[in-house]
Amino acid sequence: MLARARLTFVPALSAPARADFATAVRKGLFALRKRLPCRYLYDAEGSRLFESICALDEYYLTRTERAILCESSDLVVSRLPRAATLVELGSGSAEKTRLLIEALLRRTHKLRYVPIDISPSALAQSARSLLADYPGLSITAFAAEYGAGLARVHQLHGPKLVLWLGSNVGNFTRAQAARFLRTVRAGMAPLDRLLMGVDLRKSGAILARAYDDPAGVTARFNCNLLARINRELGGAFDLAQFRHRATYDAARGRVRMELVSQCVQRVPIAALGATVAFERDEAIHTEDSFKYSLREMDVLAAAGGFAVEWRGLDANRWFSLNLLAPRAD
Ligand code: TRP
Numbered sequence: 001m002l003a004r005a006r007l008t009f010v011p012a013l014s015a016p017a018r019a020d021f022a023t024a025v026r027k028g029l030f031a032l033r034k035r036l037p038c039r040y041l042y043d044a045e046g047s048r049l050f051e052s053i054c055a056l057d058e059y060y061l062t063r064t065e066r067a068i069l070c071e072s073s074d075l076v077v078s079r080l081p082r083a084a085t086l087v088e089l090g091s092g093s094a095e096k097t098r099l100l101i102e103a104l105l106r107r108t109h110k111l112r113y114v115p116i117d118i119s120p121s122a123l124a125q126s127a128r129s130l131l132a133d134y135p136g137l138s139i140t141a142f143a144a145e146y147g148a149g150l151a152r153v154h155q156l157h158g159p160k161l162v163l164w165l166g167s168n169v170g171n172f173t174r175a176q177a178a179r180f181l182r183t184v185r186a187g188m189a190p191l192d193r194l195l196m197g198v199d200l201r202k203s204g205a206i207l208a209r210a211y212d213d214p215a216g217v218t219a220r221f222n223c224n225l226l227a228r229i230n231r232e233l234g235g236a237f238d239l240a241q242f243r244h245r246a247t248y249d250a251a252r253g254r255v256r257m258e259l260v261s262q263c264v265q266r267v268p269i270a271a272l273g274a275t276v277a278f279e280r281d282e283a284i285h286t287e288d289s290f291k292y293s294l295r296e297m298d299v300l301a302a303a304g305g306f307a308v309e310w311r312g313l314d315a316n317r318w319f320s321l322n323l324l325a326p327r328a329d
Contacts, residue, residue, distance in 0.1 A: 003131035006138040010152075011120065022233055022271050029269075029276045029284070036225055038171055038287035039145060043228050044121040049221040051093055056217060058209040061167055064319040065197045066096050068312040073103035076323055079309065081159040081191050082108060088163040089146055089184075091115035094126040096165055100195075101134060109136045114156065116142045116149030146180070154187030162192065167199035167319070170290040174300065177290070181304025185326050194306065194324040201291045202318055204248040211246035211255050211289065219244035222257055222286055234270025241265055245283065253291040258283040297322060305329070 021040060028036045042050065054062035077100065086104060088097055094115060104111050113130065117123045120143040127139045142149050153162065162184060169177050184194060212218055222244040229235035245258045261278035268275045292300065294311075297320060301308050306324035313320055 003128070006131055007127055008140040009124065009127070010140065010142045010144075012143045012148075021228075025229055025233060025269065026272050026274070030274075033285065034276075034282065035285040039118050040228065041221065041225055041286065042117075042119045042122070043224075044119065046221060046224045046228070047092065047119040047122040049217065049224055052217050053213075053221055054093075054095075056213050056215070058213040059218075060206070060210060060318055061199055062096070064314045064316075065165060065167075065321065066099070068197075068314055068319065068321045069096055069099045072310075072312045072321065073099045074106070075310070076100070076161075076193075076195060077103040077107060079323065080104075080161055080193060084159040084161050084192075085112045085114060085156060086163065087114045087116070087153050087156070087160050088165070089116055089149060090164070090166065090168045091117045091126060092119075092122050092166070094130060097163065098130070098133075100161070100163065101130070101137065105134060105136050110138075111136055112138050112140065114140045114142070114153070116144055116146070116152070118143070118145055147183075150183055150187060153184075159189065160192050162188070162194045164194065165197040167197055167289070169196060169300075170199055170292075171287055172290070173288070174290060174296070177300055178303035181300065181306065181324075185305040188326045190326060190328070192326065193309070194326075196322045196324060198292050198297055198320050198322060199289070200313075200318055200320055201253050201293050201296075204250055206318075207248045207255055207291070208246065211248075211257065212244060216244075218246070222259055225286055226259065229269060233272065236268045236270075238265075238267075242284075253293070253296070255289040255291070256285065257287040257289070258285050260284075292320075294320065 024037050053059050123141045123143055127141050142152050223239050226237040230237050241262045242259045245260050246255055248255050261282045264280050265278050266275050301324055305327055307327050308322055309325040310323040
């Protein structure tokens with residue numbers, strides 16, 4: 001079949017996406033402690049920059065997770081019912097997903113893949129390249145946030161493996177993560193599985209390099225959020241007047257990403273009809289990345305209504321891949 005015939009692309013339901021962005025920016029930048037929701041980091045430019053981060057030596061997460069997947073994708077697949085649909089939350093470039101797609105296709109020759117991602121450009125690009133490489137694959141792609149995406153997942157028929165890779169769970173607080181897992185769990189049948197990649201607690205020095213690389217790719221990725229406000233909302237941010245900062249709070253197991261104003265400044269944003277004032281050293285909080293111990297990982301799984309059926313680690317114990325089975329209530 002032609003690649004195009006094997007692709008169903010479902011665009012975001014919310015047409016007024018720009019209005020959402022404007023509302024979030026207004027709310028976040030006029031708050032007492034300035035913040036911007038991390039999902040807005042991933043426009044086309046942000047998704048491209050994030051792929052560059054994943055290729056960095058310092059950003060050990062991607063290659064470590066890939067190595068664990070490489071070793072264990074056949075084992076994971078052997079625990080699934082045949083004809084399982086592969087679902088992925090936050091699929092991005094779906095490069096690592098190839099390992100599971102290949103393992104599944106070794107068994108069945110036909111596979112349905114349902115990627116969900118906030119970035120339509122990343123979705124379209126990854127779908128095109130996967131369909132070209134795997135004739136047995138058909139794709140239903142949802143350009144959606146997790147919440148809307150999950151609602152779609154819940155409507156799928158038949159057994160499924162839900163992928164949630166890249167330690168994206170770390171961008172939630174621990175309480176939010178447990179709540180989100182319960183939502184995922186609610187749409188799963190007893191034989192369905194969730195495969196979750198989770199970054200582990202480790203030395204602050206390694207984390208500092210991973211989240212603030214010397215080449216400045218991560219800084220550009222974070223600053224792109226301000227560039228996006230300039231592009232889409234007529235903002236007047238001078239990117240040279242903001243600095244990327246990543247700090248690790250070892251007690252909380254949390255890397256915090258911020259954009260720090262280098263001077264006292266006022267930044268007009270045309271679409272808001274308003275001007276944002278910054279003190280020198282005032283920060284905009286853009287994202288947190290929580291790290292887990294193995295014990296915290298077990299607690300999270302249990303709080304989400306799952307049992308850890310299998311777990312893969314790298315030799316350094318830097319990253320974990322967790323196969324979760326829904327527990328009967
Ligand atoms: N989900 C990624 C992570 O937590 C996102 C990320 C990596 C990120 N580097 C960043 C987000 C820098 C903001 C700034 O690892």
